[in-house]
Amino acid sequence: MRQFIKKITHPFLKLGLQLYYFKPKKYCYEGICVKVHPDVFPPHLTLSTKILLDFIKPLQLTNKSFLELGCGSGIISILAAKKQANVISTDINTTALSFLKEAAQKNQVALSIIESDLFENLNGYTFDYIIINPPYYPKKPKNTKEKAWFCGENFEYFEQLFKQINTKVTYQNAYMILSEDCEIDKIKDIALKNKITLETVLEKKVLSEKNYIFKFL
Ligand SMILES: C[S@@+](CC[C@H](N)C(=O)[O-])C[C@H]1O[C@@H](n2cnc3c(N)ncnc32)[C@H](O)[C@@H]1O
Helix, strand or coil: CCHHHHHHHHHHHHHHHHHHHHCEEEEEEECEEEEEECCCCCCCCHHHHHHHHHHHHCCCCCCCEEEEECCCCCHHHHHHHHHEEEEEEEEECCHHHHHHHHHHHCCCCEEEECCCCCCCCCCCEEEEEEEEECCEEECCCCCCCCHHCHHHHHHHHHHHHHHHHHHHEEEEEEEEEEEEECCCHHHHHHHHHHCCEECCCCCCCEHHHEEEEEEEC
8 A cells, every 4th residue: 555655646746736836836934935936846735844844943043054955945044044043055956046045035034045966066164954855756857847856766866965965064963854755764775875874853744644854973
């Protein structure tokens, strides 16, 4: 049954997205609103962004350096900035970054917005917090929009993520969200190969799907 659900989940979501999400749509959390372009990851129909927002909300972030790696709409970045963090928001999706620039102004926060493939343009940076909501379906993305969902047939995104986080930046706390709908053991193995253990710090079941936030140790 679980296998069946896994198989239908993604095409179903894809069709839902096409029908629901053909022009920029507003998404709000606790008074913060962003406009999300159809080529950008939609927080409306997925659970991960909201779970991360709830996770970040109680953190003490004043004067902390905070990276949202792969920021999409950037609403997590804006929340962190409202909590007085010094925020860097990165993505490879330039549409996401230009929409975020506007959203930051509208929400009256200052963000450093940097186009970067993973940590490529962040060499030598130090962060108190790194937050990652990664693409995790093992398929080759056909375009930038699909990079929000697909991590490459052979999990290339994760191969590079764990390699680069060890070599390009230093950090205190790195957190990543994953769903039971993805190959968590495979991703944990890639992390371990790079001497990183993924420790579960939060487990949350929403609409019968379990989501986990992992801390990098
Ligand atoms: C699942 S979405 C998460 C978006 C946002 N952080 C959120 O929680 O709503 C993944 C994001 O990672 C970005 N991404 C994918 N591959 C990337 C890479 N190699 N470097 C930087 N960003 C990447 C995608 O463009 C997308 O915006």
